[in-house]
Amino acid sequence: MAEKELAATAMRWFDENARDLPWREPDVGAWAILVSEVMLQQTPVVRVLPAWRAWLARWPVPAALAADPPAEAIRMWGRLGYPRRALRLRECAVAIVERHGGQVPTQLDELLALPGVGTYTARAVAAFAYGQRHPVVDTNVRRLVARAVAGEPDAGPATRPADLVATAELLPVEPARAARASAAFMELGALVCVARAPRCVDCPLASMCAWRASGRTAPVGPTRRPQRYAGTDRQVRGMLLAVLRETTGPVHRDRLDLVWDDDAQRARALAGLVDDGLVEPVGEAYVLAGDRHLADRRIPGPRPAAGPEAGVDPV
DNA sequence: TAATCGTGGGC
DNA sequence: TGCCCAAGATT
Structure with missing residues (x-):
């Protein structure tokens, strides 16, 4: 009962408050x-x-x-x-x-x-895209359902089958309306029922929200977040790829050496990029995947190649 | 299951 | 400033 009410209320709010996003236009494929x-x-x-x-x-x-x-x-x-x-x-x-x-x-x-x-x-x-009746469960929907229905301050760290089931029960029977309800839930989660400082004052679901009814209980423990970025391989990968992205043609490894001081970490990051298929080695240089045909361009480097360059021949 | 994988803006 | 977070997928 309250479930249908939840979707209906969210959709009414969505009618008035949805952002004007281009991929929501009716003629988008x-x-x-x-x-x-x-x-x-x-x-x-x-x-x-x-x-x-x-x-x-x-x-x-x-x-x-x-x-x-x-x-x-x-x-x-x-x-x-x-x-x-x-x-x-x-x-x-x-x-x-x-x-x-x-x-x-x-x-x-x-x-x-x-x-x-x-x-x-x-x-x-x-x-x-196709108007089918499937629960669409992203981080916003999980958070909203966790609060409004389960009365919990936040959702778990990953989407589980139970999340899909719980959300499916909230959806209207008619497929097109179900899809719209999902969009409404996502929008509410993105704009009102946000992670850090939920704006319950502006929330159309406030009167039927289990979490609010419980007095907005705080999370039990400090949710751990191993998210750090500075100094990680991720950062090094990003910096290496940025150089390759902005360069047309091969980038000599001596140039990539300038990106990061730690030799071992830089090598590990570069190997990871190659392993992922984002980057290819070409002789003593590197290119974005699929750019090997640019290998005949002059490779910026301190040492002009003497004789036929090893490993540059197209396969 | 938990770790890995970019980037930038807000507070 | 440093931390949090943003329509996840993959292994």
């Missing part, structure tokens, strides 16, 4: 929605907006992206973070061309089988 969902994985909306427009202007259909080398996708990804997503999105485009005739598949299991598409993204596409 499944590919554009899929691209937005991947970009929005752990990346704020404001940073995604321009990247999404540029990406779709260049690759309006999956086949277009599939036809370009990974390096182009990595560059276009810019500074959105987690560049493996760019790689996977391109692999995703390849899979869509090979397995689905260039059309984003409609079935949940087919979507889940795509590279870089997990529990959340598959359901988001099925619901928002």
